[in-house]
Amino acid sequence: MLRGGRELWMAFLAGILITGLYAAVAFFTRKIPAAGELFGHALGIFGFILMLMTEVLYSLRKRTRSAHWGRMSGWLQFHIFTGLVGPFMVLLHTSWKFNGLAGATTLLTLIIVVSGFIGRYIYTRIPRTLDGLEIEGTLSEAALRQARRLMALWHTIHIPIGMALFISAFVHVGAALYYATLLK
Ligand code: HEM
Numbered sequence: 001m002l003r004g005g006r007e008l009w010m011a012f013l014a015g016i017l018i019t020g021l022y023a024a025v026a027f028f029t030r031k032i033p034a035a036g037e038l039f040g041h042a043l044g045i046f047g048f049i050l051m052l053m054t055e056v057l058y059s060l061r062k063r064t065r066s067a068h069w070g071r072m073s074g075w076l077q078f079h080i081f082t083g084l085v086g087p088f089m090v091l092l093h094t095s096w097k098f099n100g101l102a103g104a105t106t107l108l109t110l111i112i113v114v115s116g117f118i119g120r121y122i123y124t125r126i127p128r129t130l131d132g133l134e135i136e137g138t139l140s141e142a143a144l145r146q147a148r149r150l151m152a153l154w155h156t157i158h159i160p161i162g163m164a165l166f167i168s169a170f171v172h173v174g175a176a177l178y179y180a181t182l183l184k
């Protein structure tokens with residue numbers, strides 16, 4: 001269940017492990033890992049793959065009602081886990097420089113993560129089954145209607161931000177591969 005926050009702890013743990021690895025690489029190479037060099041590049045690629053999985057997998061499962069591969073709550077937990085670990089790896093990939101389009105992509109990434117936390121908060125207000133279906137619960141009719149309306153409003157903001165993020169990320173990846181990798 002989302003309420004336990006297990007996915008947040010798992011993401012936190014993964015974050016600590018990745019930070020440890022990052023610190024070790026920085027210590028032995030005596031510099032901040034560059035975005036275009038082996039370790040920094042790998043962080044960008046793996047982080048981006050996790051972000052793509054975040055964008056696609058949960059929506060796919062949510063819309064395939066006939067499918068029974070795993071519970072919705074599990075998929076949402078996985079969505080949140082990859083939605084935190086992916087952006088964190090991408091943040092370490094940036095080498096702490098935020099120029100131009102890549103910088104704007106980082107900002108959009110940050111916004112979608114913050115927005116995710118707001119969505120998680122509203123989502124957990126509504127009583128549900130493990131499959132994500134709304135059920136009768138502790139909320140009064142008026143409070144439930146308000147939470148539903150907030151959730152719908154949140155979707156109309158969160159989804160376009162995600163799309164803008166991936167468009168600018170793909171342009172960054174194309175430009176980075178062309179200018180920083182192929183032309184080297
Ligand atoms: C959402 C995902 C990503 C974000 C937010 C992001 C962000 C950034 C940022 C902020 C920089 C530093 C730019 C600067 O020097 O000011 C950078 C550099 C770079 N990124 Fe990414 N990145 C992402 C994914 C990727 C992926 C998937 C790849 C490779 C396929 C990649 C390849 C590169 C390369 C090669 C550089 C170095 C460019 C250079 O040395 O001039 N990035 N990225």
Ligand code: HEM
Pocket residue numbers: 051054055058059060062076079080082083084086087112113115116117119120121123158159162
């Ligand atoms: C790379 C980062 C992320 C991306 C690209 C992303 C993208 C999306 C998308 C496209 C949806 C709509 C799913 C649908 O209705 O089909 C969604 C829903 C949602 N996301 Fe994220 N998300 C990210 C990170 C997060 C994080 C970090 C959290 C929580 C801390 C989160 C919590 C949620 C919640 C609660 C929903 C609503 C589930 C529902 O209404 O069924 N997301 N996300």
